[in-house]
Amino acid sequence: MGRSRSLLACLVERARVRPDSVALVMGDERVTYAGLHAMAVAGAGRLAALGLPAGRAVAVRAVKSPRTVASIMACLLAGRPFLLPSAELGEHALEELLARAGCAALLDDDELRELGPHGDAGPGERGHEDVSFMLTTSGSTGVPKIVPLPAAAVDRFTDWAIDRFGLGPGTAVLNYAPLSFDLCLLDVWATLKAGGTVVAVDAARASDGRYLAGLIEAENVAVVQSVPMMYRLLADACRDRPLRGVRHVLMTGDKVSARLLDELPALFPAARLYNVYGCTETNDSFLYEVTGGERSLPIGRPLPGVEALVVDEDGTVLDGPATGELLVRTPFQAAGYLGREGGFGGGRFRSGDVVHRAEDGVFTLVGRNDFQVKVRGTRVNLAEVEHLLLAHEAAVDAAVVGVPDDLAGVRIHAVVRRTAPGALNSLALRDYCRARLPRAAIPTTIQVVDDPLPVTPTGKPDRQTILRNLRNRS
C-alpha cells in the first residue's frame, strides 16, 4: 500500500476544485463542498476562540445534520481529537463519557458549549498520538469504551474504501448508520474524501422501506452500506421494483438470512454484493464478495495489510483449517482503548468472535460468546444490562434474555423481581434505563414480578426457562 492521502487535505481540495458539487443530501438540505467548507472554517474559528490547550479533545454530539458533519470537519481543521458520542446516549452516560475522554467542549448541532475544567488529559498526553476520530464501542455498559483512531489509520481506511468501491466525484453513497458509527468512515468520510455525495437517511424514517427506496432512486445512489435489516425493509418495499442504479451493496454487522440472500440479486440487478466484517476497534478487516447460490455468507478473506490469527482457548495460534477465536491487526485500527494501559495485546485485537478458517483460507463467523447480541444492528451485552437492572434499589433479582426477532435480529426481554409489590413498575425501570443505557440496550419488554426467578442448579438465572415461558405466553 502506497502513502495514504490526508482526509483533511482532500476535503479542502474538493472545496477548491469542485466548490458547487453537492457534498451532503440530508433531509431538505443540499450542502455543496464550498458550503460545507465555509461552515467548517467558521466552526474552527469558534473553536479557536475558546483558547483550549493544544491536543485537548472536544466532543461532537452525533446528531444527523450538516452542522454535525461541518463540526467534525472543523475539528479536523483545528487539528483536535474529537469524540463522537451517540445522539441517543442518556444524559448521565454522556456526562461521564465526556469527562473520561477529557473533552473540553461539546458541539451539539448548532451549539458550542465549553465544559468545566477537569484533570483528564487529552489522548495525546496519554500515549495516543495524532488522534482524530474517537469512536465509542456500541457496548451496552452505561459508559462505552473509547476508541481513539490515529488520523493516519483513517487516511489509510478511506483510501482503501475509495479504491475498492470505486468512489469518485459525483458518486452518491447512502449513509444509513448514525454519524457516531464506524460505518460512517466509509459511507460519509471516504465519500467526501473522494468528492462524492453523501445521501443521508433521516434517522426518524430509517425503518420506512418505501422512503429508503425512494431516496436511493431519486438521488441515484450507487453504493449502499448497512446492516441486513435495511435490506430486509427494502426487499419488502420493492417487490418487482428493482433498484437498478446501485453498483455496490455492502452488508455488515449481522447475519444475512438465506431468504434475504435469495432476494438481493433481483432487488439490486446491477450490483456486486459483499459481506463486510469489522468492528469499531479495528475497522473493516474481512471482505467477501457474493458469487451467487450461497446459503450463508462467509466473512471471506482478510483485507490487504490485515493480519488474522485463529487461536484456541489457551491462546495457541492454529494453522491451516481451524476453528477458534479471531485475533486481528489492521492498518486502520486504534492502538488500544483510551485510558486503558497497554493497548491491544501485541497490537492484535481479540475480537470475541469465534471463526472457522477453511482449507482455502476463507473465514466464516461461527458465533459470539452468549451475552453479546445485536439489536437493530447495535451490539449489546445482555450481562451488562442485567447488572444495571440489579443495581436498582427496588430490584431483588433480574434476568435479561435475547429473543430472536425477524426484523430486529434480537429483542431484549428483562424479568425483574421487586422488593415488594408496588415498589417498582416497568415505567420506572424504563426511566432508570434511559438515563444509563443507549436506546438499543433498553429492554423491549420488561416484566416485573414478585416471585423468585427460575434458577439453574448452580443458582444462576435460568435463561432457557425464561425464554420458554415467554414463548408459551405469546
Add this chain to the structure above:
Amino acid sequence: MDPSLAIKQYIVREFLPDIAPEELDDDYDLVDNGVVNSLSLLPIINWLADRYDIPIDDVDISMNDFLSVAAIRRFVSRTARERVPALSEN
C-alpha cells in the same frame, strides 16, 4: 371512547403489560424510554390506520408523531379520514 384512552390501552396491552392505562401519562416519552422504537412503529401505525381510518399511504409519518400518547393523539386528529368523536375536545 376517548382516543387517548384507547391509545393508552393499546400501548399498555402491547408493550407495558404490568401497567394500567391510567398509570401512563399523556406526556411519558415513549421513544426515549424504549417503549416505541423504529421497528415497533409499524404495528402501531397499522393499528391506528385500522382503528381511525387513516390513509397511511398518503400521510407523512415521523418518529415525532409517536413521542408520547399526546403526540399520537395529535397525529390521529391530523390524519384520520373520519372525524373522531371527542377528538376536538381539549
